[in-house]
Amino acid sequence: MDKKRINLKNMNLKTITLAIPLLLLGSQASFGQLAAKKGITQEELYKHLNGLFQQGTAASKAEVLKEADYLAKSKKEEDQLLAGRIYTGLEKNDKAEAIKKSISKKFPKGITARNEAFGNLFEKNELTAAQAEAEYIRLSKQFPESSYDEKNRGIYGFALGVVAQQFAKEKNLEKVNSYLDQLKSTANYTNAIFAIGRELNQQKEYAFAQKILEPVYLNLSQQKSEGQKGNTGRQYQGGISLQYAEALLGNQQVDKALEILAKVQQESPSETATIAYAKALEAKGKSLDAFQLLESEVIKNGKEPKIMAELLPLYRKLNNSLSDTTNYLKGLNSRIDEMLVSKLQGEMVKKEAAQFSLVDRSGKEVSLASMKGKVVVLDFWATWCGPCKMSFPGMQAAVNKYANDPDVAFLFINTWQKEENYKELVNNFINENKYSFHVLFDEMKDRDKSVVTAYGVKGIPTKVIIDKEGFIRFQSSGGGADVEKIVHEISTKIELAKKG
Template identity: 55%
Template sequence: MQLKSIKFVLPILLLGSQTVFGQLAATKGITREELFKHLNGLFQQNTDAAKNNILKEALFLSKSKKEEDQLLSAQLYEGLEQTDMAETIKKGINKKFPKGITVRNTAFGALFQNTDLTAQQAEDQYKQLLQQYPEGNYEEKSNGVYGYATGAIALQYAREKNLAKVTQYMNALKPRKNYVESNFMVGRELNKQGEFVFVQAMLEPVYTDLTVRKNSAESTSNKDGLPYYGGITLQYAESLMGANALDKALDVLALQQQQLPSEFTTILSLRIRMPPLVRIRMPPLISQKKPLFYSLLFS
């Protein structure tokens, strides 16, 4: 018998910190971390006995009154390739939890997938969703979808060059974990449109903060946005070049080349040194770094 391997990753599941779990119910104070470790161990054993124990856990969780437990139960059945049971549980979740995480994320997903909306239309629909699914009704660690929506609207306003609205939504994003990611995406879009002065002002504090954190011990404890350090640096340098702050752009790129050498850094440095007329005729440098979008949880 082959068991389908499942790796339970806490940030993806985003479940509660404590509850009662199937065959571990007798263990007082069992945590989610301990449950996931136990389940991963069972899947790795790849035996009939392990499968039976997983089924006991899945059955117990499927009877829970918590949406998170039922979602985990469905994942366990999927891991055992019992797709009918998994689908039955998932369908029941929508009826049992009409204001739950699953229904909420499905509604937000429909908004994100509608590419025909203007920024104003997307904003209006987002406000309606906020009334239907207030953020305060959910645990903070399952609320990445709200930051994602805010960033998506900011990006749409950037495409429409509505800088006042971009500023409004970027300010709203400051406490969010996707703040740096959104700066990268919005900055890249506005650089393409030639809004270099705006981008320079927007990215400068972000770039400064990332540089300080990257070169300090804080980078080990606060990693928010650090994967975007290279992308932010290139977009910031692009905006400096567009605003004719060439010496500063070269200084930024020189530091970048020391820390994270890349083809883009070299190309942009050479481009800055070109005669102005040649430089103006060249298209904007667009980093090919793929944005790390927030996943729609439990979609």
């Protein structure tokens, strides 16, 4: 994303992989060029730095750089971490990387070194529960929890949850119970209950899963009904509700599960919630209701594989084990098309597309003006963007579909690359994956002159459909991996744009 205005608090959260806050506003400390002012607080420093970033001038950036250089020389780990985040914001990637590489060695008992060590524990999925427990005990001795401020201790509760989940996987309920007792006093308890409950359900330990999930579910429901706000684990309410309902179903308490799932479906609809609700309806003997629920979801959002895997068996069951679903699928496709066209027609806009001229991989200059008379599909992307790359098989299928249509052109605009050798990276990526994309290189250094800025793009991937007269008709961000869905949506947008 374009970070001309950078919020350092957000930078902190994004750059600490284990989401353990390293800096607490309000703590007393002296920093950077503000050190001469005695009693400066970290809150004041953040305000000062954010103000400089928001100015976006060469002078303000130079001032921020001075602060970062001073912090980078500090003997405090927190100062150096902040310097690294500032360097990242200023796109001084070499300096940021230098801090990242050296900080664990400089502070072998520091937060970074500790987080990296615990991170290795979290990544070792092949460990048995006993091995994970032994590793946790070893790390707790190497990095005693009492050595860190209260605000930096969250990782220990998270680790306890990981070990408990491993014991749940091995159906060692006594150990699970023991770890849950230790977790109750931590901020990680709700998160741990969600993960452990899910594992217990997978192991069909429904009675124990219901026992641990029920009080958390009831507590979260009460918080919601009372309108409580704050960090109380509410973000897990949907997931806890689904796990609790699954445990209830496993214990044959269908009516109670249905009540919960109906509420989740209404308040927080999702693919997972829909499937769970359909299964509960079927368990209650309401197969037709389950079928209609799934079918309406497919018509509204397309043929998601997991939904279809539940829908077609139900169709066969309701039609006396009919094996041939050809005619049904044909009719379903028509209804999906009608719904999508209606939806997209409501999303159509008509605004003049910003003109541009960029160089492609062969060095040839390509302008939007030269595409007049064609429907043009722009796809803004970068080599570091996971969702961009995830959608590329679908985009390749769309390119293939329109390969012989002279009225349609696809342009893949590579943007927001920070590497000096970005063209080499792009060429290698395209060649290795054998994509036939027509790639153009955006302006990388001066964001104000970039095409991505001219089109008001806030995040990538972003796809823009421009009609034959040069008007933007569709602009949307986000990616997906469903090839059929991508092709269907892009094709529908193209055909609507052709009609003007």
